[in-house]
Amino acid sequence: MSPLLQVTSYALQFINKKNMTKEKTSLMEKIVSLSKRRGFIFPSSEIYGGLNSCYDYGPLGVELKNNIKKIWWRDMVQKRNDIVGLDASILMHPRVWEASGHVDSFTDPLVDCKSCKKRFRADHILGQDYLQPGHMKESPETKHIPKKCPECGGELTEPRQFNLLMETYLGVVGEEKSKIYLRGETCQGMYVNFENVRDSMRKKLPFGIAQIGKAFRNEITPGHFIFRMREFEQMEMQYFVNPNDADRYLKEWKEARMQWYLNLGINKDKLRLYRHKEDERAHYAKDAYDIEYDSPFGGWKELAGIHHRGDWDLSRHAQYSGKDLQYFDEKAGEKYIPYIVETSDGVDRSLLTFLIDAYSEIEGGRTKTTESTKETEVVLKLHRDLAPIKIAVLPLSKKEKLQEKTLEIQKKLQNKYMTMYDETGSIGKRYRRQDEIGTPYCLTVDFDTLEDNSVTIRDRDTMEQERISIKELDTFFQDKFYK
């Protein structure tokens, strides 16, 4: 069997430990282990040994992922009059990828060590990471590539260029069988639909098209858990503007996207905006910024990008399709190819970052039950709106009357919120289980509840407990979550 189909060990495969401190390695191992143990992320096809660099989102992972996507859509589409959504198919006409430049130049330079047989991306061992999620990159000039293997000092092969587009075939026989590609980025779907969207929605510049969807890349060196996968999801927005306004909107969008992560609780000290140097920019980019997170695997890593793409995309598609993609600007009284300012966020990378940033450990435990004061307690301090489970509902004991009452309360909450019922173990243990998956509120039904129709709400972060009347629950939670 091909080595690509084998996954030696879940905990080991995710990461290149080179340049990682012991502490950081241990943090990543804890994240990976928590992800599997609590149902966030599993290796794909694990019973068959896994599929290298592919992962499945478990019951809590899919909720977290859906929340990220929902919040992005709310902020980028629902709350704005100038942006509309799109969901283009993964399979596109192959000419799209010729026009975009991917067929010719969406390549990675690969080198092999002749002595230890390790494989490297030539640009990676230059010490720079040119990979821009969502986009093709320039290949570094080969003259910069060291001729020695960074692992064993052996001789390296000359770099070879490999195209990252994944191929498939449409049609079954003979002349009908056509080679097409799985999209390497979602943005092309928005460019080719520029006119359809503008016409059907009667939009004037500036306006944006937003899309969330899967993209595929035959990465030579995937890794770092779900950070770089061969199948991944993007949240992208293309903002079409008058060329004179592009710089202004680039500034606006880089601030807005940065703020988005801060609003969702990411530690400010771990985020930075990095401006691409001229020789780092992709061929389409007039200017480009990355939002970077100080990750435990190798420091500052790109989380999102904001790109000034100029008229590259629409010009190329106009040229290759023979359609006139110019826009008539009534106010300016002229026709032009709109410029594009793009925001590109990785769903999987955001998710991993939210997990890492929220992970915290408290030594000695903080829950006031004997059994739980001895060990380390994990609290996932996810923003409430991101938390997979919003409210855990817990009968104090397995008495039938308490169970019934708890389920009755849960039934109402379930209409609005993702909840979890748990009756197993001591209440302290159950609080800790919820802390570990980031549940902001635990609602406990006890014997008093049967008398006073009130419940205890325990806050994940303050651990404070409040007694709330059942009929006030609706208002109580409405104030806590974005709706």
Place this chain on the structure above:
Amino acid sequence: MSPLLQVTSYALQFINKKNMTKEKTSLMEKIVSLSKRRGFIFPSSEIYGGLNSCYDYGPLGVELKNNIKKIWWRDMVQKRNDIVGLDASILMHPRVWEASGHVDSFTDPLVDCKSCKKRFRADHILGQDYLQPGHMKESPETKHIPKKCPECGGELTEPRQFNLLMETYLGVVGEEKSKIYLRGETCQGMYVNFENVRDSMRKKLPFGIAQIGKAFRNEITPGHFIFRMREFEQMEMQYFVNPNDADRYLKEWKEARMQWYLNLGINKDKLRLYRHKEDERAHYAKDAYDIEYDSPFGGWKELAGIHHRGDWDLSRHAQYSGKDLQYFDEKAGEKYIPYIVETSDGVDRSLLTFLIDAYSEIEGGRTKTTESTKETEVVLKLHRDLAPIKIAVLPLSKKEKLQEKTLEIQKKLQNKYMTMYDETGSIGKRYRRQDEIGTPYCLTVDFDTLEDNSVTIRDRDTMEQERISIKELDTFFQDKFYK
């Protein structure tokens, strides 16, 4: 260029008009035209001539699609303690598709007419549609296949079997390059994760795993607009049960899924439950039902399936992976391979059905403005929770004060609801624009609003207008939509 990459005409490609009355053809043409004109559905890569049987969802289409998925998830996952979600990757280990039987027998029998060169699925010209969304089907026995072309009477080739799995390659060179498949159905991701989900979520039987995601099939004869595409989306749920309970849950689920469509407003007379005859069942099925809709393109068509899959799936994966996938049932005190009752719904098919079922025309117009009484008026009577736009916000005229007030009101509503601002054309025209896309409520800001802080709310279906105070809007809409 391969004929598969060409789309002659958007309005013509979608449908095989054979067996369709003129009226039904016209209805489908109207749906297709509305879909493009108002931004529900565009042909994929249209500026390059389209990609046969692939479509893109426009700004309103993606909202409708997201609403369908959100409601399904709410009803199948959020509101239940016995079902959890999953999001497995599209790329899976190739052994999965050997175990499932797809590599060997996920085939369509294809015949060509030697004289008119038309291609048919042999099972289709048998007069039966064996295709079960989400699943492999049995090939019909070749002895039933007529030897004459149903179009021209010419001689047909012998049926040839073609595998529907779409292939791609992982890895870039030599021994590492591995052939894998794009998943042909989403359910396999749930079977191979059965143990990971059960362990991480501490679930006991009966419990279910739900998933929404893309699947790919190299269909020989795709068509009927978005009804049968090569790339499509499924909403599937696998319910794992004690073998003794399977029949009971099959009954429960077929009723629940039928009710789901009724709750979302589908006309009862156009829906039926069809039980597969023994020789129509897929190889894995012990019993199977289809929910069918009386479509304008060829009558009763499968919208969803409910399948009693027995122990086929887990037994096969246990055999092929070498893992013990038995479940220890504490109550029964025994180990067994759980049986599976599956519900399988097509996202795209549901969406098309909701569009068709909601489409209505009123002759002579119904809006009381002169300009609009002359022609046919279209009203898309979508269920409120499905409607892409919940509330249109309309200043009576383009006066700046009205625009400002309208935007101020919209800003609050946008936090919760998908809204649309429109100031172009007479108010009557704007109402009609919203009727055509199914917007349940139009909110109009007029000069009185500036004095009395009230607005006019117009109901799509009754066309009644109500005067509502701005401060009561929140309560007013809260009662109208599911939250």
